[in-house]
Amino acid sequence: MKQTLKTVLLDTVDLLESRSFPHALVGGLAASIRGRTRVTEDVDFVVVCSVDQAVALAESLEGQAFTPLFPEFEQVIRRSFILPLQHQDTGVAVDLAIGVSGFEKQVVSRATDVTIDNRLFAVAAPEDLLLMKILAGRPQDDQDVKGIVSVEGASLDWDYCLKVAARLEQAVGIDMVGRIRKLKDN
Numbered sequence: 001m002k003q004t005l006k007t008v009l010l011d012t013v014d015l016l017e018s019r020s021f022p023h024a025l026v027g028g029l030a031a032s033i034r035g036r037t038r039v040t041e042d043v044d045f046v047v048v049c050s051v052d053q054a055v056a057l058a059e060s061l062e063g064q065a066f067t068p069l070f071p072e073f074e075q076v077i078r079r080s081f082i083l084p085l086q087h088q089d090t091g092v093a094v095d096l097a098i099g100v101s102g103f104e105k106q107v108v109s110r111a112t113d114v115t116i117d118n119r120l121f122a123v124a125a126p127e128d129l130l131l132m133k134i135l136a137g138r139p140q141d142d143q144d145v146k147g148i149v150s151v152e153g154a155s156l157d158w159d160y161c162l163k164v165a166a167r168l169e170q171a172v173g174i175d176m177v178g179r180i181r182k183l184k185d186n
Contacts, residue, residue, distance in 0.1 A: 004090050004092060005029065005040070005043065005092065006116065006117060007087075007089070007090060008043050008087045008090055008092045008094060009025070009029065009043055009116070009121065010117075010119065011065040011066070011087060012043055012045060012066075012087075012094050012096075013119075013121060014065075015057075015064065015065065015066065016045065016047060016096075019049075019053075019057060021047045021048060021049045021053070021057075022047070022048040022108045022109075022122075023045045023046065023047045023048070023096075023108060023122060024045065024046050024107055024108045024111035024122045024123060024124045025043075025044070025045055025111075025121055025122065025123045025124065026044045026045060026046050026097070026107070026124045026129060026132060027040065027042070027043070027044025027045075027095070028040025028042070028044070028140070028144070029043060029044070030044070030123050030124050030129050031129060031133065031144035031147060031148065033114055033123055034123065034124075034126045034129050034147075034148050034151065034152060035126075035144055035146075035147025035148035035149075035150065035151045035152070036146075036147030036150065036151065038140075038143070038144070038147070041092065041093070042092060042093040042094065042095065043092065043093070043094045043095075044094075044095045044097070045094070045095070045096050045097065046097045046099045046104050046107050046108055046124070047083075047096045047097065047098060047099055047108075048099040048104070048105055048108050049098060049099070050098075050100075051077055051078055051081065051098060051100070054077050054083045054096070054098050055073075055074050055077055055078075057083065058073045058074070058077065058083055058085075061085075064088075065087060065088055065089065066085040066086065066087055066088060066094065067085065067086055067088055068083070068084070068085060068086075069084035069085055069086050069093065070084060077098065081097065081098040081100055082095055082096065082097050082098065083095075083096040083098065084096075103131075103164070103167075103168060106128070106164075107124050107125075107128040107132070108122070110124075110125045110127075110128055111123055111124050111125060111128075112125055126148055126152040126155075126156060127156055127157050127160050127161050127164075128164075129144075129148060130145060130148050130149070130156070130161060130183075131161060131164055131165060131168065131176070133145045133148070134165075134174075134176055134179055134180070135168065135172065135174065135176070137174070145183070149183050149186075153183075156184075158180070158184045161180045161184075162177060162180050162181070162184075165177045165179070165180045
């Protein structure tokens, strides 16, 4: 992991911990930790807080390591449930997904600690990260899925993946169970 991303990761966790917001690292960095290393240029977290708390966080960033990426941050938060930030020293983007759904809260509660530079970071469990990547469905996410399965496949809780996929696919209309079964059988 590049030093720039480590700095942003540390500063983000410091910010979230200063507000006592439960959180978990997701996205490309988490996929690199749980699967195969890959290049990523941003930092992504799921954060358990209310929309109002996320707005208050964005409003309180004056003089901090971060600034909201958009001047209309409140509209972005309320519409997309994401607080996009930029790390002031490095210019690296940080996306804080506001964990309002049961699945996102579950991702944070199941996260496990990983040590990076002698510091513990909550990282989404491989099963949850796999499900998130399937939901996102972009080409890079498909590569991340393959990486997670290649590294963690033998220890993945496939029953958990199938159970959660069945619940999620009803909400999003994607054949997640079929995808999980195919991954499990290969």
